[in-house]
Amino acid sequence: MTIVISALSEERFDDFANLINDLADYEKLDRPSAEAVTRLRADAFGDNRRFEAFLADIDGKAVGYAITFQTYSSFLAKPTQYLEDLYVREDARKAGVGGALFDHVQNLAKSRGCGRMEWQVLDWNKLARDFYERRGARFLHDWCTYRIDLS
Amino acid sequence: MTIVISALSEERFDDFANLINDLADYEKLDRPSAEAVTRLRADAFGDNRRFEAFLADIDGKAVGYAITFQTYSSFLAKPTQYLEDLYVREDARKAGVGGALFDHVQNLAKSRGCGRMEWQVLDWNKLARDFYERRGARFLHDWCTYRIDLS
Numbered sequence: 001m002t003i004v005i006s007a008l009s010e011e012r013f014d015d016f017a018n019l020i021n022d023l024a025d026y027e028k029l030d031r032p033s034a035e036a037v038t039r040l041r042a043d044a045f046g047d048n049r050r051f052e053a054f055l056a057d058i059d060g061k062a063v064g065y066a067i068t069f070q071t072y073s074s075f076l077a078k079p080t081q082y083l084e085d086l087y088v089r090e091d092a093r094k095a096g097v098g099g100a101l102f103d104h105v106q107n108l109a110k111s112r113g114c115g116r117m118e119w120q121v122l123d124w125n126k127l128a129r130d131f132y133e134r135r136g137a138r139f140l141h142d143w144c145t146y147r148i149d150l151s
Numbered sequence: 152m153t154i155v156i157s158a159l160s161e162e163r164f165d166d167f168a169n170l171i172n173d174l175a176d177y178e179k180l181d182r183p184s185a186e187a188v189t190r191l192r193a194d195a196f197g198d199n200r201r202f203e204a205f206l207a208d209i210d211g212k213a214v215g216y217a218i219t220f221q222t223y224s225s226f227l228a229k230p231t232q233y234l235e236d237l238y239v240r241e242d243a244r245k246a247g248v249g250g251a252l253f254d255h256v257q258n259l260a261k262s263r264g265c266g267r268m269e270w271q272v273l274d275w276n277k278l279a280r281d282f283y284e285r286r287g288a289r290f291l292h293d294w295c296t297y298r299i300d301l302s
Contacts, residue, residue, distance in 0.1 A: 020225065024226070029226060032226060032228060035228075036226075036227065036228035037228070039228040039229065040225070040228040043223065043228065050221070050223045050230060051223045051225070067223075067225050069222060069223055070201070071220060071222055071233060071235075072194065072201045072202045072218075072220055072235060073235075074171065074191070074202070074218050074235050074236050075175070075180060075183060075187075076187065076302075077183060077186075077187035077188070077190040077191040077194065078190065078302070079201060081301075082222060084222075084223060084224075084225050085225050106299065106301075109301055110301055113302075114301055114302075115300070115301055115302050116298055116299065116300055116301055117298070117299045117301060118296065118297065118298045118299075119296075119297055120294045120295060120296050120297070121294070121295050121297060122293055122294060122295075123292075123293050123294070123295050124293070129295065129297075132297050135299070136299060137297040137298060137299050138297065138298050138299070138300075139295055139296070139297055140295075140296040140297065140298055141274075141295075142273055142274045142275070143271045143272070143273060143274070143296050144271060144272050144273075144274050144280065144290055144291075144292075145269065145270075145271050145290070145291040145294050145296065146269065146270055146271070146272060146280075146283050146288040146289065146290055146291065147267055147268070147269045147288060147289050147291055148257065148267065148268045148269075148286070148287060148288050148289070149266070149267055150257075150260055150261055150265055150266055150267055150268060151227075151229070151264075151265075151266045
């Protein structure tokens with residue numbers, strides 16, 4: 001059994017979109033609409049790409065993905081690698097796929113001079129929180145996230 | 152008394168850096184090092200700009216600033232306008248400067264098709280939390296932020 005991590009290509013966009021549907025189901029959220037999937041494709045490739053995505057395959061079958069982009073820390077005056085999504089199909093867990101995706105993004109962040117890697121986790125997702133804490137991540141319990149919905 | 156919001160120009164970088172020092176003092180954090188200020192200048196301008204900054208002036212004197220950039224929501228498949236810093240000098244508060252900076256960034260976000268505007272606040276900063284809640288922001292109490300320091 002071999003885990004292969006690769007940058008998302010246009011040919012494999014459907015595999016990627018299927019995994020996003022799986023994640024939506026797992027997080028008890030609505031699946032992205034057809035319009036959202038069209039925007040996601042436009043935002044994944046080309047000169048105006050808004051994020052990078054990576055697929056994890058086991059034996060040629062997509063079983064997980066990561067979405068990441070750079071934010072910025074004004075106090076460090078360095079970019080931060082932000083991990084927007086990290087997902088592994090339930091039937092492929094315990095094989096090291098999540099760790100391989102996470103390490104891949106963390107190595108990218110280091111090679112690009114980022115001062116930090118950051119992400120958010122739903123508080124009930126103990127499995128994910130334990131996974132990240134085993135990897136040395138700190139829970140920033142004193143920072144509160146606020147949002148305004150615009151559309 | 153007139154509040155003027157303008158995009159940060161290279162000529163006014165020192166005013167901006169002085170306000171960042173004021174914010175560091177207010178948040179009881181270290182001021183950015185000389186090297187950090189040099190990186191901040193490089194990241195504020197040009198084709199590889201990593202953030203946008205806006206200054207707020209009262210009667211021609213810089214009294215506040217905002218730093219913002221776009222992140223991405225994979226589920227909305229839309230950019231998010233992220234507010235990294237919003238600061239008004241203590242001696243210029245209650246004049247509407249914070250509101251003017253916030254509205255400016257929110258209007259940018261709307262005009263650019265963002266689905267959300269997001270930011271983080273230190274939990275002890277009740278003044279800031281009340282300010283944002285008055286403006287209709289929601290505290291996302293079920294999302295936990297995690298970080299790994301890379302440098």
